[in-house]
Amino acid sequence: GQQVMQIPQYQHVQEGEDFTTYCNSSTTLSNIQWYKQRPGGHPVFLIQLVKSGEVKKQKRLTFQFGEAKKNSSLHITATQTTDVGTYFCAEQGAQKLVFGQGTRLTINP
Amino acid sequence: GAVVSQHPSRVICKSGTSVKIECRSLDFQATTMFWYRQFPKKSLMLMATSNEGSKATYEQGVEKDKFLINHASLTLSTLTVTSAHPEDSSFYICSARVGAQGYTFGSGTRLTVV
Numbered sequence: 001g002q003q004v005m006q007i008p009q010y011q012h013v014q015e016g017e018d019f020t021t022y023c024n025s026s027t028t029l030s031n032i033q034w035y036k037q038r039p040g041g042h043p044v045f046l047i048q049l050v051k052s053g054e055v056k057k058q059k060r061l062t063f064q065f066g067e068a069k070k071n072s073s074l075h076i077t078a079t080q081t082t083d084v085g086t087y088f089c090a091e092q093g094a095q096k097l098v099f100g101q102g103t104r105l106t107i108n109p
Numbered sequence: 110g111a112v113v114s115q116h117p118s119r120v121i122c123k124s125g126t127s128v129k130i131e132c133r134s135l136d137f138q139a140t141t142m143f144w145y146r147q148f149p150k151k152s153l154m155l156m157a158t159s160n161e162g163s164k165a166t167y168e169q170g171v172e173k174d175k176f177l178i179n180h181a182s183l184t185l186s187t188l189t190v191t192s193a194h195p196e197d198s199s200f201y202i203c204s205a206r207v208g209a210q211g212y213t214f215g216s217g218t219r220l221t222v223v
Binding site for chain 1: 143150151152153155158166202204211212213214215216217
């Protein structure tokens with residue numbers, strides 16, 4: 001079935017440094033969604049990308065969807081301790097949401 | 110915004126007993142709800158899709174008789190872990206699709222079977 005591969009699995013940064021997580025698929029994605037899960041919490045919807053080459057920003061977060069719709073990235077500029085958590089990409093398939101493996105972000109204050 | 114309320118948040122039960130987890134959509138109707146299982150530091154694995162008024166659709170490898178799903182109304186879906194064993198210990202989360210995009214998740218249930 002459809003698989004979305006996400007890297008890196010873990011990322012540790014100093015507060016203030018940038019952070020990027022990547023999702024890749026061997027097949028064309030109909031869309032890509034991004035979620036954030038804080039430690040001990042539940043996933044929270046961040047954004048959905050649908051169009052080829054789409055770029056969306058939410059404050060310090062920049063989301064991109066590749067031209068071929070086979071990859072996506074989430075970039076955080078100047079991380080803050082509140083950014084700690086696991087970031088998941090997910091594809092909305094015909095009937096269900098399929099998650100990537102997630103990237104766990106930890107930050108050294 | 111749309112909220113899915115999930116209860117209980119934590120439960121400890123003895124091996125062999127059954128545990129029921131409830132998810133309610135508070136301000137919208139959810140004809141479909143999704144049940145996930147998450148192991149520590151792992152991704153969310155879809156277990157089943159709960160459909161109001163009809164049978165749930167289970168993912169491959171998920172035992173239907175082990176994880177009973179009921180979706181009796183447009184606002185309530187339940188997952189019952191029957192005859193629980195320690196290997197069933199996990200974080201269970203429900204979700205519902207809201208509008209044309211995005212899903213809202215319940216707060217999750219941490220099940221510990223002793």
